[in-house]
Amino acid sequence: MTTKSKIILFAGGSLGSWALEEIEKEDVLVGVDRGALFLIQNGRQPHLAIGDFDSVTAAEREVIRQNSGEMRSCDPVMKDLTDTEMGLRWALDQQPAEIVLAGALGSRFDHSLANVHLLRKALVAGVPCRIVDEKNQVLLVDQQVTLHRKRFAHVSLLPLTEQVSGITLTGFQYPLDKATLRIGDTLGISNVLLADTGTVTVADGYLLVIQSMD
Structure with a gap:
């Protein structure tokens, strides 16, 4: 799939109603690990759910599977990329007009900093990308x-x-x-x-x- 729409990745960090306000009608929604569950619980169907899903229960994982357009899962141990990078790589392959990362910041500083560094991949690929949370927006x-x-x-x-x-x-x-x-x-x-x-x-x-x- 190639899209000229905006792709929003909902990762497993801090999310809230502010994140849902980013969504516009033609946007493609990607749920990264627990971010997929957040979308579903708020009445949105992810076009894609991706990750190792180690932050959800077996029952929640089944909810994600049943309510996502597509689900791509991987082993939580035998992998080289974070869930968010997997989602971003997929998004970049679609050549969208823009990528927005929501839930990319949170209590895990290592993941937050790694996600900020992911902005470089989008910049090199020539795709506008920004990280948003309730009180901040980050660009490179x-x-x-x-x-x-x-x-x-x-x-x-x-x-x-x-x-x-x-x-x-x-x-x-x-x-x-x-x-x-x-x-x-x-x-x-x-x-x-x-x-x-x-x-x-x-x-x-x-x-x-x-x-x-x-």
Whole structure:
């Protein structure tokens, strides 16, 4: 299947009603492990349920099987990828207009950080991708992005590569002009959008752009 629609991956991290608000009519929904159960319990049928399903009971797994368009399961031990990466790889193969990762952040910091790093795979593949939770949105930029304020007034910038150069900000309280950020720098933390939109431009490197409500 190739789709020009948006694909939303619902992973097994923190999920709530805010995640359901991301869904639009033509979106393709992918339930990653327990994320599939979340969709079903909220009246949505996953197009695909994928993962090792080690975070659900046998009865819940059967509910997922019966209520998903397709189910792809794997051994929870003999595998090399996280469930979320398996879901993302499938999504990238569909060449969608956009991928959204919901439930990718949560109490497991290792999984949260690994999922942030997955943004690089989408960027290299040329597919727009963002991570969302109740109070944050995370993007990875290597050229330019226009940010919309909406519910996210605060913006922080963190380098994902050792150095990011040529960082220029327009429409922010604290502008930058061809600045450089290196791993460990906190200069880019907690900026503020002054208007409804702002622009982040990067000349070289991968820059994490984190929009937050507070």
